[in-house]
Amino acid sequence: MLNLKQSLITAAGAAVLAIGSLAQASEYLVSTDWLEENLDRQDLRVIEVSVNPGVFERGHIPGAVNFRWHTDLVDTVSRDIIAGDDFQGLLQDAGISDDTEIVLYGDTNNWFAAWGAWIFDIYGVENVRLLDGGRSKWEAEGRPLSVRPSNYTAGNIEIGEPNLELRAFLPEVVEVARSENPEVDLVDIRSAAEYEGRVIAPEGVNELAVRAGHIPSAVNVSWGEAVAEDGTFKSADELREIYAAAGVDGSNPIITYCRIGERSSHTWFALSKILGFDVKNYDGSWTEYGNSVGVPVTNLAGTVWGGQ
Amino acid sequence: MNIQRLSISGAILASLLFTAWLINGDSRDSQAIAFSLVAGGLFGYILQRARFCFFCITRDFLEQRDSSGLLALVIALLVGTLGYHAVFGLFLPDPSVGRLPPDAHIGPISWVLALAALVFGIGMALSRSCISAHLYRLGEGSIGSIPALLGALLGFGIGFATWNTLYLAAIQQGPVVWLPSYLGYAGSALLQIAVLGAIALVLLRKHQMPSATKPTLGPIATLFQQRWSAPIAGLAIGFLAVIVYLRVAPLGVTAELGSLSRTAGDQLGLIPSRLQGLDTLAGCATAVKETLLSPNGAFVIGMVSMAFAAALPAGDFKPRLPSLSESARNFLGGTMLGWGAMTAIGCTVGTLLSGIMAAALSGWIFAVFCLIGVIGTWKLLQRTHS
Numbered sequence: 001m002l003n004l005k006q007s008l009i010t011a012a013g014a015a016v017l018a019i020g021s022l023a024q025a026s027e028y029l030v031s032t033d034w035l036e037e038n039l040d041r042q043d044l045r046v047i048e049v050s051v052n053p054g055v056f057e058r059g060h061i062p063g064a065v066n067f068r069w070h071t072d073l074v075d076t077v078s079r080d081i082i083a084g085d086d087f088q089g090l091l092q093d094a095g096i097s098d099d100t101e102i103v104l105y106g107d108t109n110n111w112f113a114a115w116g117a118w119i120f121d122i123y124g125v126e127n128v129r130l131l132d133g134g135r136s137k138w139e140a141e142g143r144p145l146s147v148r149p150s151n152y153t154a155g156n157i158e159i160g161e162p163n164l165e166l167r168a169f170l171p172e173v174v175e176v177a178r179s180e181n182p183e184v185d186l187v188d189i190r191s192a193a194e195y196e197g198r199v200i201a202p203e204g205v206n207e208l209a210v211r212a213g214h215i216p217s218a219v220n221v222s223w224g225e226a227v228a229e230d231g232t233f234k235s236a237d238e239l240r241e242i243y244a245a246a247g248v249d250g251s252n253p254i255i256t257y258c259r260i261g262e263r264s265s266h267t268w269f270a271l272s273k274i275l276g277f278d279v280k281n282y283d284g285s286w287t288e289y290g291n292s293v294g295v296p297v298t299n300l301a302g303t304v305w306g307g308q
Numbered sequence: 309m310n311i312q313r314l315s316i317s318g319a320i321l322a323s324l325l326f327t328a329w330l331i332n333g334d335s336r337d338s339q340a341i342a343f344s345l346v347a348g349g350l351f352g353y354i355l356q357r358a359r360f361c362f363f364c365i366t367r368d369f370l371e372q373r374d375s376s377g378l379l380a381l382v383i384a385l386l387v388g389t390l391g392y393h394a395v396f397g398l399f400l401p402d403p404s405v406g407r408l409p410p411d412a413h414i415g416p417i418s419w420v421l422a423l424a425a426l427v428f429g430i431g432m433a434l435s436r437s438c439i440s441a442h443l444y445r446l447g448e449g450s451i452g453s454i455p456a457l458l459g460a461l462l463g464f465g466i467g468f469a470t471w472n473t474l475y476l477a478a479i480q481q482g483p484v485v486w487l488p489s490y491l492g493y494a495g496s497a498l499l500q501i502a503v504l505g506a507i508a509l510v511l512l513r514k515h516q517m518p519s520a521t522k523p524t525l526g527p528i529a530t531l532f533q534q535r536w537s538a539p540i541a542g543l544a545i546g547f548l549a550v551i552v553y554l555r556v557a558p559l560g561v562t563a564e565l566g567s568l569s570r571t572a573g574d575q576l577g578l579i580p581s582r583l584q585g586l587d588t589l590a591g592c593a594t595a596v597k598e599t600l601l602s603p604n605g606a607f608v609i610g611m612v613s614m615a616f617a618a619a620l621p622a623g624d625f626k627p628r629l630p631s632l633s634e635s636a637r638n639f640l641g642g643t644m645l646g647w648g649a650m651t652a653i654g655c656t657v658g659t660l661l662s663g664i665m666a667a668a669l670s671g672w673i674f675a676v677f678c679l680i681g682v683i684g685t686w687k688l689l690q691r692t693h694s
Contacts, residue, residue: 054410055336057399058555140334147554149401204596 028273029132045100049116050107059145065094069112081119088159095152105131115265122166123159133231168255168282177216177296185248186218187256189267195220197299209290213299219246223263226270236274250277257282317617324349340556344603347552348610352444356618358541361441362656363432366682375515380538382508387546388665393497395554403488413558413591413662415653415670416482420474425674428648429681435641438656440561447615449627455635456642463646464569468579475584485669496667532621556603560658562649563604566594591653
């Protein structure tokens, strides 16, 4: 019986593999196949950035290093991404040098891995790619995991000044929100209920806003629209079609946002790395905008303080 | 050996394994649930065979100077200490960096923890079992455990209602003391082994052999009929605790009960909608239920069903209706168990066993105050009875 189940799983896995290996949507993505074949390379560093603590420790891609998003990649006191010096130290400790190729992956559809990729990009780190399908695809295909911690001799990478062209701040977003004919496309990737103002945030999250709704002129394309059934990104053509249907075709610069700037990095990755558009991520997102005094809000549901 | 009873047990085991096989899928969540179902089954089997009930083993020592049960606990803690430290070395190679190993039950220390453990101990003595023992006793047909567990659900609810006040008064500022971050893994393991070894020596010296020595039975009878000896029970529990921590989360039996209570209280609007800091603390954390079956729920289901499968061939399945006063006492004791387990974020399994194995000072503090509660109440009850 076990064998029967095993062979069913293997067959299903093979089918998924066959589909998966047909196309890689972007040069900034690697397939699970490619990664497994290249794991032994000394100049390759795999980094896990997972949402849930304890996931890495109970089994990670062999040789991978763990970056904890909530302490490693942020400033732990003020609301900001990690400072350049700290980020450089983190990378050097992970044995990363200027010529190291980096592959990021994580749980929950690479949300925080994509967020990590955005931070790597801000600091100008090159050769950074995302494992298409992330951790769940790797696991679903029955690929090996290891619990052994990895130890690397310190690398010598030096990072540059942050590239703020990739990061939108509140004043810029408010300017777009106030303009009659905005020349920037805002993409709100949260759920329809949040976008319409029916709820302030999904159930169970602690970081909230005082007002519900969305930034005026923003279109709603949920992050999940960019994901195929097996967790990989949809093809570039499909993605182009999905965003074009919402009026986002790359002719204008784009700003993506969500609640805290994490899932919007996923869409930032799809739009900038797969479609090659000019995209900024607004990491202040709704927890900043929806709490700001005097900024315009569109609330389709007409809620006030979360009620009617 | 009664073949009929043995085959019922076999059928329960087979259906447990088959259910686990059905649940087990590609996702990590399903694997965790399937694993927990089997591990819970094993835990229930061991607890029943060894009659590993925290209250009973303490009472055996107090009344008959029979140390064997407490020795089983000490052995479990020794094995668990070694195993946990080995796993910690994988999870967090350097304990001095200011991080804690993921999921380990290392809680904040404050007077609230001491009070919760004390109340838990009193509840144990009143209801004559802790929560894990009430659960395995369900499998022995102990109907009196039902009011105790219902009381525990109520106690959890009261715990949620008092949580925010206690959290802001003390828990939030309480230091989280993890011995390896001060002593290193070797130092903390050695310290714990020394302390546990000293306790074992005292227990051995105080131990008086039960008057009638049991005849030695064959291996089958030993496995299915005779009560397991302290070293076997201790080794088995310690080993299981380490494997379960490595794969899913530390041993604990109250998360699912607490979640049931929290979900009910939430829907009835009886508990605060926001429990400050609770979801950020390590331990038998409770969440408002979103899925029907959680790993901890599967663990408890496995535990009760395999305790039944263990009790049946051993002749330990003896359903008995409790008297009204006994039920009332169990309900009251159960309420205290629930409040204590919620407030201490775990019970004798989640905070004492999994905490001490993890070299958490909170585990030791729980053990001390729980014991004070048990012994104090037991003495008081002795006096009123005589």
